[in-house]
Amino acid sequence: MLQYITKRIVQFVPVFFGVTLALFLIANYMPGADPIQMRFGERTPPPEIKAALIKQYGLDRPWYVQYGKYLVALSPVKSVNGSLQWTGPDLGTSIYTGRPVTTILAETYPHTIRLALVAIMIEIVVGIGAGVISAVKQYSIWDVLVTLSTSILVSLPVFWLGLMLQYFFGIWLKGATGGAFYLPISGASSPFFPDWVHMILPGITLASVSTAYAARIMRSQLLEVTTQDYIRTARAKGLSERGVLWRHAMKNALIPVVTFIGLDLGAMFAGAVLTETVFNWPGVGSTISRAIFQRDFPIVFGSVTAMLFAVMIINLIVDVSYAFLDPRIRYGGAGE
Amino acid sequence: MAEHLLEVDDLRMHFHTRDGVVKAVDGVTYTLDAGETLGVVGESGSGKSVHALTMMGLVPMPPGRIEGGDVRFKGRSLLALPDEERRRIRGNEIAMIFQDPMTSLNPVYRVGRQLAEPLMIHKGMSKKDAWARAVELLRLVGIPHPESRVRDYPHQFSGGMRQRVMIAMALACDPDILIADEPTTALDVTIQAQIMELMQELQQRTNSAIIMITHDLGVVADMADRVLVMYAGRPVEYGSTDEVFYRPKHPYTWGLMDSIPRHDVTTKGELCPIKGQPPSLIDAPERCSFAPRCPYATTVCLESVPVLRTVGEGHLASCHRIGEEGFSRIELPCAGVGA
Numbered sequence: 001m002l003q004y005i006t007k008r009i010v011q012f013v014p015v016f017f018g019v020t021l022a023l024f025l026i027a028n029y030m031p032g033a034d035p036i037q038m039r040f041g042e043r044t045p046p047p048e049i050k051a052a053l054i055k056q057y058g059l060d061r062p063w064y065v066q067y068g069k070y071l072v073a074l075s076p077v078k079s080v081n082g083s084l085q086w087t088g089p090d091l092g093t094s095i096y097t098g099r100p101v102t103t104i105l106a107e108t109y110p111h112t113i114r115l116a117l118v119a120i121m122i123e124i125v126v127g128i129g130a131g132v133i134s135a136v137k138q139y140s141i142w143d144v145l146v147t148l149s150t151s152i153l154v155s156l157p158v159f160w161l162g163l164m165l166q167y168f169f170g171i172w173l174k175g176a177t178g179g180a181f182y183l184p185i186s187g188a189s190s191p192f193f194p195d196w197v198h199m200i201l202p203g204i205t206l207a208s209v210s211t212a213y214a215a216r217i218m219r220s221q222l223l224e225v226t227t228q229d230y231i232r233t234a235r236a237k238g239l240s241e242r243g244v245l246w247r248h249a250m251k252n253a254l255i256p257v258v259t260f261i262g263l264d265l266g267a268m269f270a271g272a273v274l275t276e277t278v279f280n281w282p283g284v285g286s287t288i289s290r291a292i293f294q295r296d297f298p299i300v301f302g303s304v305t306a307m308l309f310a311v312m313i314i315n316l317i318v319d320v321s322y323a324f325l326d327p328r329i330r331y332g333g334a335g336e
Numbered sequence: 337m338a339e340h341l342l343e344v345d346d347l348r349m350h351f352h353t354r355d356g357v358v359k360a361v362d363g364v365t366y367t368l369d370a371g372e373t374l375g376v377v378g379e380s381g382s383g384k385s386v387h388a389l390t391m392m393g394l395v396p397m398p399p400g401r402i403e404g405g406d407v408r409f410k411g412r413s414l415l416a417l418p419d420e421e422r423r424r425i426r427g428n429e430i431a432m433i434f435q436d437p438m439t440s441l442n443p444v445y446r447v448g449r450q451l452a453e454p455l456m457i458h459k460g461m462s463k464k465d466a467w468a469r470a471v472e473l474l475r476l477v478g479i480p481h482p483e484s485r486v487r488d489y490p491h492q493f494s495g496g497m498r499q500r501v502m503i504a505m506a507l508a509c510d511p512d513i514l515i516a517d518e519p520t521t522a523l524d525v526t527i528q529a530q531i532m533e534l535m536q537e538l539q540q541r542t543n544s545a546i547i548m549i550t551h552d553l554g555v556v557a558d559m560a561d562r563v564l565v566m567y568a569g570r571p572v573e574y575g576s577t578d579e580v581f582y583r584p585k586h587p588y589t590w591g592l593m594d595s596i597p598r599h600d601v602t603t604k605g606e607l608c609p610i611k612g613q614p615p616s617l618i619d620a621p622e623r624c625s626f627a628p629r630c631p632y633a634t635t636v637c638l639e640s641v642p643v644l645r646t647v648g649e650g651h652l653a654s655c656h657r658i659g660e661e662g663f664s665r666i667e668l669p670c671a672g673v674g675a
Contacts, residue, residue, distance in 0.1 A: 228439065229434060229436060229439040229440045230439065230440055230441055230442040230443070232394060232434065232440075233434065233440045233441065233442070233502075233505075234442065234453075235394055235426070236392060236394060236426055236427055236431070236432045236434075237426065237427035237431075237453055237454045237457065237505065238423050238424065238425075238426040238427035238428055238454060238457050238458060239423075239427075239453070239457060240423060243457075248442050248445075251444045251445075252442070252443070252444055325444065326443070326444060327443070327444060327446075327489040327491070328443055328489070328491050
């Protein structure tokens, strides 16, 4: 197992360099990219100030020098006055706001994680629940409902669903109830609602497509597993139908569902750009989309780096949790 | 009439599909006593497995439907029992092992847990006691180092070893009847003999009755006390093993015997398979279902379904022509393979 984890971490090295290198190249050749000008908006900055800023951010150097400096700054252990010290990774400074990127990430990432966890909870409870119901009651009205609604959900654009939810629960409902009942449609906190209420609509929006997929995978897996020989064996042993379903079918059927939800959690930790933007959620997704428009490359680089690590860690956890679900997978261990 | 352990009486299981009614099992009758072995032989699709699954209550209904007949176990009608009571018999008093040991064990649970399960369900054993018994069971079926193997997963066992585990699981609750549905078909020939020996040995120890479903006549000759030959869902011949093997009466049984490779008879090494394919069971016409492949068939065979009649001491066969003057097994020119 330890061997497997080490192997996965080593595999991460080329991924890291590939992604960051591509990012630097794109930033370098991006047309109309003048990060310094963005900071001054419509005004024209005095040339000497602009030159000083360009020099300060190292934008006068070739991209590979910038890349090298980024890598050196990223190292959490640096040489200070000739001795190696733990300084933590340095992701640079935002050009637009002048604040350290690590500080910005420390503010935004918790919001992203909070939203991701809510969405994953919805996905697990609603997705798996709906999938199980529609498989157990195959061809019933519930099955038809689940199949129909998941088909609709997977084909809805996330941002459109978000806008519709905002309109219905935030605006229409407010009007219809005379302002007595409605849901917040923007931001992560306000004086009018507890914080958790703010997560309802973005949480549902973020979870929607994945929940539908999770339900479909759960349904098809459960139907598939219940035709297996070992299910017949379980029945032949005298297990009740409930015992057959929960003890023998579920664990097998869950393996692909856990994979999907795990990968999805990884994706959500990389920020939900669309959902966060629609709901003005102060997470890393909306931050990165704003930074791209502002050509604030340090934030883009820093956020992507953080996402890379987050996704890698989540994926590793999912892979390791596999071995507990499926004993046939024993990474690096002696098998048959 | 003395009560038998198991009485199968004109059992009929039909499947109602979109294409028509499949009469998978159509009038199977036999009895079984403790310690006895019944061999059920027939080609694929002859209904031999379905009849066993019907007794176990493992046929999904629908599409399956019991169209008649009864299965009495210790005098009680199994088919009339409520689900809950049938469940208490399954795996407890009547156990079953299946054809493919590679897929019949749940891959995600330890073997010990799967062995302990029937004991915990039916005998109310604690988890600890059931696991201890699981070790004993593995030892009983000849698995080396049962104390450590009990904690292994199915994929860590070979095919033969898995079938031993399946047998151990079926025997966990000391069943009165063990149904073995082609238990060696998926195994190597050398392993097949071991598994058969094991089953015989365990039968002597526990005095349970065995229903051995197979298409291997050699196995039947070896193990069975009585033989039921099935064709297209119907029994065509039934009797003691000696009667059926030494004095077979039905042309289908003759055909089966001719298609066994034998090394004690010199027929230039040729095999004589039965020509043609088993018929489709969908909306089968009312005639002898073997007639289209039968070299002895006459017009009488196409007129009605033949019924079983006594042809010897406890020996039944269903052929219209039995009793006809001059009707006997003849040396047929062997068509050979690929004819």
